[in-house]
Amino acid sequence: MKNEERTMNRKPFSGIQKRRLYLSLCAIPFVVFYLTFSYAPLAGWLLAFLNFKPGIPLDKTPFVGLGNFDIIRQDWSNTIRVIRNTLAMNAFLIICAPLPAVFAIFLNEMRSKRYKKFVQTVTTLPNFISWVIIFSISYVFFSSEGLLNALLALLGMENSSSNIMGNGDAVWYFQTALGVWKTLGWNAIIYLAAISGVDNELYDAVYVDGGGRFRKIWHVTVPGIMPTFVVLLILQLSSILTTGIDQYLVFRNPLVADAIETIDLYVYRLGIQNNDISYATAVGMIQTLISIMLLFAVNRFSKKINGQSII
The missing domain is CATH 1.10.3720.10 (MetI-like)
Structure with missing residues (x-):
């Protein structure tokens, strides 16, 4: 009788509990991913x-x-x-x-x-x-032979031409x-x-x-x-x-x-x-x-x- 009463008193999973269980199961692949690629490589610190x-x-x-x-x-x-x-x-x-x-x-x-x-x-x-393509675009516009210097030359401003990509003083801002x-x-x-x-x-x-x-x-x-x-x-x-x-x-x-x-x-x-x-x-x-x-x-x-x- 006691076992039957315990079985009767057990409540099935509510909607909230099922949702929490579902979300926990969804998180497992991400936990495995970070354990594999973020925490396991820490063993390399031995080097x-x-x-x-x-x-x-x-x-x-x-x-x-x-x-x-x-x-x-x-x-x-x-x-x-x-x-x-x-x-x-x-x-x-x-x-x-x-x-x-x-x-x-x-x-x-x-x-x-x-x-x-x-x-x-x-x-x-x-x-x-990708940054490779951005570098190519930047080279076309801002290199010493780029479009910016070509436009300055057409405007008669050759003295203002510069190579921004080779300017160590401007690299942080650029x-x-x-x-x-x-x-x-x-x-x-x-x-x-x-x-x-x-x-x-x-x-x-x-x-x-x-x-x-x-x-x-x-x-x-x-x-x-x-x-x-x-x-x-x-x-x-x-x-x-x-x-x-x-x-x-x-x-x-x-x-x-x-x-x-x-x-x-x-x-x-x-x-x-x-x-x-x-x-x-x-x-x-x-x-x-x-x-x-x-x-x-x-x-x-x-x-x-x-x-x-x-x-």
């Missing part, structure tokens, strides 16, 4: 403590301890140079971080839906263009402009989604109070997308030492090599081109640890300032 050479088994590879990290200290001038380049270019990108939000607001205020879709499509397409142009429309999609989630009654309340379009933007739209902006800014600040490699690899040339070489490009050059995998692993290991500490520090600072965080 930072070895004098690894390709083709030699690990059990026969000499153990050097912190020797590779000591090389970083000895090669301090190059280390400072690549850190300076990385921080400078990421700082410019952080300064430009509000641009996608501003662009999304202006795009949302457009009256014509056709023109709005046209502008959104045109500004989003560059995100899907690469920042290219990065903003490539990702502006794509990043604006996130803010457009945030704007669509703002309660329309808030706009009606501003209208009833006599507020115009600018007041609606300032008092409703901007506060509505601010949490999204804070989260994206935290992620961007935490990855300030990571700039990617594809953009700067294709634009690197002897004239701008010292100013464009970031930490990621430096690690690639050491590990792949110079075949010094152990030293490159040590540099990448320090970069990852510092990025993790920055993530927690910025997240904690944001939580204290405005109560918003991602961890």
